[in-house]
Amino acid sequence: MSYPTMSVDLNSDLGEGFGRWTLGDDDALLSIVTSANVACGFHAGDPVIMRRTCETAAARGVVIGAQVGYRDLAGFGRRFVDVPPVELADDVIYQIGALDAFARVAGTRVRYVKPHGALYNAIVHHEAQAAAVVAAVRAYDPGLPVLGLPGSAWLRQAAGAGLTTVAECFADRAYTREGRLVPRGVPGAVLHDPALVAERSVRMARGEPVEALDGTPLTVTADSICVHGDSPGAVAMAIEVRDALKENGIGLAPFAAEPAPFTRGAM
Template identity: 75%
Template sequence: MITTIDLNSDLGEGFGRWDLGDDEVLLGIVTSANVACGFHAGDPTIMRRTCATAVAHGVAIGAQVSYRDLAGFGRRFIDVPPEALADEILYQIGALDAFARLAGSRVRYVKPHGALYNAIVHHEAQAAAVVEAVRAYDPALPVLGLPGSAWLRLAEKAGLATIAEFFADRAYTSQGTLVPRDRPGAVLRDPDVVASRVLSLARGEPVAAADGTPLRLRAGSICVHGDSPDPVPMAHRIRETLTAAGVTLAPFTRGAGGERP
């Protein structure tokens, strides 16, 4: 049985006059915030506000880096040359870190978003580019990713701390990868079903893949998407279920980051 785990969410994903999700409420529930850095969503004002609110709630700030794809919300693969991709990742981390520091904190970890997240499960060159960017910016930054991915393997090889992630509201294939969003049932909408899956994970029990295959998954952080249908009740249900089972929710960066439990 897991005794302590992190609960993260993708936040700050509005742009200009458009808001996406209820960041204010979610920041009172989650323990880590993957904040959009302006390439798939977010803008300077939203980034600054999200960082300030995260700090007020004791939530760890993570840089959610992505392809430069505002129109596609970062969910389209882009064949970026590795050198350019590394520079774009550095740019995003640095931009968010400026606002995090103004709020009295700093970027505590890095998590890729969308198509980049999925690409670097297998795309060795792009995975290596993202690893190099994080290592160049701050080799003490942990990284979040899919268990078994090239991204986490190369990050660990480079000396970065790696945190395996479980997606509470996404279906998995029998290979342990995420079911593509354009397929039926890829996004889970029932808070009870989602909470039950998370509890199974915490207990060390298998979680069913989309085809029913039992998967043994391990994770140090659980993700509930801020742009999922009704993310607030879903995040509430996850937190309540884990707390009732005796699991403490806390940032995985708490020891080094100084966030309160």
């Protein structure tokens, strides 16, 4: 069976260390992915890490996205925070602006926004918080695309507000039969077999069904595939996903505008 020529974005969550603590191999992943969701200091990341990640991404032609989250360093942004929508919007603006400053110093810009962790999952259904994040992106730069789960309140509201929406699927996460991510505390929620993850990535890129956690066939249509940078064996998994996509005639290309040529900024 032949398939039409196609391409897909490959993204990963990067810059998620803090101070002396490191998480994942950002340097290796920035040679594989086409888009980098960079932590902005609230769930992870600090100024040194943010600048270094932006400079490396810019040098390698990787598009930079702001990965915004709850103000929850201790919980790595994976705990729901019942923050008032007005405060949440300000937190998101703050994070985008901080990362954009380092991206500008590296000679490029933040090109899209992706929520992180518990915020990502909350705004699948939490209308008020979804509206707050939409309002923040519109206030900062309505030209920024936003990345999220297909069928989420977040993407629906973003589209209604005139933002460019990009649907995302996850190579290394299990899905419920409704197309939601299985909570991390549930056995089988995170996939660790590189061959399985790569095979699922190819199927999702083609719009073919994969198995939900309960075995139900599920079709996930997306323009960007995420491989988590903090998973064990993340680099090997990302390489296998990249190679499998290419071997099946699926090119890799960022969904956002190409970054500006790299020039080191002056302080």
